Amino acid sequence: xIVLTQSPATLSLSPGERATLSCRASQSLGSYVAWYxxxxxxxxRLLIYDVFNRATGIPARFSGSGxxxxxxxxxxxxxxxxxxxxxxxxxNYWPVTFGQGTRLEIK
Amino acid sequence: EVELLESGGGLVxxxxxxRLSCAASGFTFSSYAMTWVRQAPGKGLEWVSAFxxxxxxxxxxxxxxxxxxxSRDFSKNTLYLEMNSLRxxxxxxxxxxxxATAAAGTGAFDFWGxxxxxxxxx
Numbered sequence: 001x002i003v004l005t006q007s008p009a010t011l012s013l014s015p016g017e018r019a020t021l022s023c024r025a026s027q028s029l030g031s032y033v034a035w036y037x038x039x040x041x042x043x044x045r046l047l048i049y050d051v052f053n054r055a056t057g058i059p060a061r062f063s064g065s066g067x068x069x070x071x072x073x074x075x076x077x078x079x080x081x082x083x084x085x086x087x088x089x090x091x092n093y094w095p096v097t098f099g100q101g102t103r104l105e106i107k
Numbered sequence: 108e109v110e111l112l113e114s115g116g117g118l119v120x121x122x123x124x125x126r127l128s129c130a131a132s133g134f135t136f137s138s139y140a141m142t143w144v145r146q147a148p149g150k151g152l153e154w155v156s157a158f159x160x161x162x163x164x165x166x167x168x169x170x171x172x173x174x175x176x177x178s179r180d181f182s183k184n185t186l187y188l189e190m191n192s193l194r195x196x197x198x199x200x201x202x203x204x205x206x207a208t209a210a211a212g213t214g215a216f217d218f219w220g221x222x223x224x225x226x227x228x229x
Contacts (some may be wrong), residue, residue, distance in 0.1 A: 032215075034216070043220065043222055046216060048219050050215070052137075056217075087151060089152075089216075094212065095166070098152040098153065098154065099151070101151045
């Protein structure tokens with residue numbers, strides 16, 4: 001099973017700052033890496049698919065990058081509504097796995 | 108508009124059974140892979156099972172294989188998850204999600220239902 005390790009576990013930043021969330025895989029992955037945002041009491045929402053493609057309706061401040069074992073989600077200028085948990089996911093190998101999540105707090 | 112509506116959750120004793128349903132609308136149900144993802148209270152996301160629209164194949168997480176069965180009724184646009192031999196560790200919110208492609212595993216999960224809670228306790 002592919003293990004995805006996200007860092008940091010929690011992140012506290014101010015509006016307008018830049019956030020970089022990391023996701024490291026236990027072995028090299030292809031392009032089936034996605035990022036999801038989840039707010040309390042809500043279902044997850046797809047942000048980024050296939051490493052760097054923004055899902056429909058996702059603001060341009062969200063971007064994804066990476067290759068091999070290291071992937072990242074960057075939020076260029078934080079808004080208060082970006083406060084949420086963020087999960088990376090790989091679908092290159094069965095079983096599909098998620099990282100344990102990064103909790104982002106906007107001060 | 109794509110909509111996924113889960114139902115069937117509830118309280119069940121260890122060893123018991125439940126059947127979850129996911130009613131889909133707003134898209135051609137037979138053209139997309141579908142999946143279940145669960146989230147234990149206060150925990151992260153765990154993929155459970157997936158159904159491929161290309162060949163009807165199913166995939167299961169090791170933690171549920173042999174106990175859970177995924178099926179699909181195309182006439183009702185509904186996905187089912189039959190859960191048997193339930194354990195306390197199966198307690199979670201269960202989300203139904205659509206994959207963006209017909210083949211399970213290749214498409215990211217682009218639409219999600221609001222989830223249904225399953226509690227396994229005596």
